[in-house]
Amino acid sequence: MLTIGLYNTYDTKKLHEAHIRAIARAAPVAYAYEFHLALIGFPFDSDDPKEVAERVASTTTIGEGGKYLLELAKSNKFHLLDFPKRGFPPQFGEVIATTSKPSKEKVIGSREVAEMALRGKSLMLIIGLGRHGLPKEVFEISKYHLDITDGREISLETCTAIGIIPARIKTLMEALKWKKP
Template identity: 80%
Template sequence: MLTIGLYNTYDTKKLHEAHIRAIARAAPVAYAFNFHLALIGFPFNEDDPKIIAENVASTTTIGEGGRYLLELSKSNKFHILEFPRRGFPPQFGISIATTSSPSSEKSISALKVAEDALRGKSFFLIIGLGRHGLPKEILKMSRYHLDITDGKGVSLETCTAIGIIPAKIRTLMEALKWRGQLRKLYPRL
């Protein structure tokens, strides 16, 4: 299982348009690349993902009017989480903080994530909303750090990261599957 986790670094008391847009933009990406979508620390008055999906979908035109968020919800791939106290729920897999400044001892490549995902490991890719990225405690709490720009340290805008992280990992997974099939057909490669 692969999950995009959107970590709320905006207002924790009141839901804003920025929250809604981030959710509406992430849902089609999660749907298209077969990821789950988890919202972490969002200020909802409700905790039922299906009701939240319906409410968000009714207020946006993004993602075909919230259609993909509703699809994720129907297939139990939309999740609502509190801010973590001691760690992320284990059912989402290994936590990976996405950052342009990974620590050397926690750094993992997108290729390694793709290889391990093909072997059945689950990963929870946490993306911070807003200009400050993820808080230090989340970087510390996460088992790995992923710089999706392959060590270039390029800081990406939130919605760009939401799109590129799942696309790159899924593309690498497809390339690895394709390479494996070629090796079966042409063992001398």
């Protein structure tokens, strides 16, 4: 299971248009590249992914009016998570913080992530929403840190990261499959 985890660092008390847009933009990407989508710490008044998907879909034109978010919810690939206290639920597998400044002790390359995914390892790639990116606690509980620019340490805008991370991982997975004898 491959998961895009959107970590809310905007407002934890009130839902804003920025939350809705990020969700609506991430859903078609997750759907297209066969990823799950997990929202972490979003201020919804429901903990039912299908209800949340319907609410978001009713307020956006992005992703064909929320069609792909609804599809993810229907197929149980849309998840609502609280902020982690000690870690993330184990079904999401290895937690990978995405950052342009990975720690040397935890750095992992895109190719290694693709290889792990091909071996059937569950992975959750966490992307921070908001100006400040991911909080320190996420970096601490993450087993790996991924710079999607593979060592170039180029900071990407959130929606760019949402698009490029799954596309790069899936492309590398396809290339690695072709290389096998």
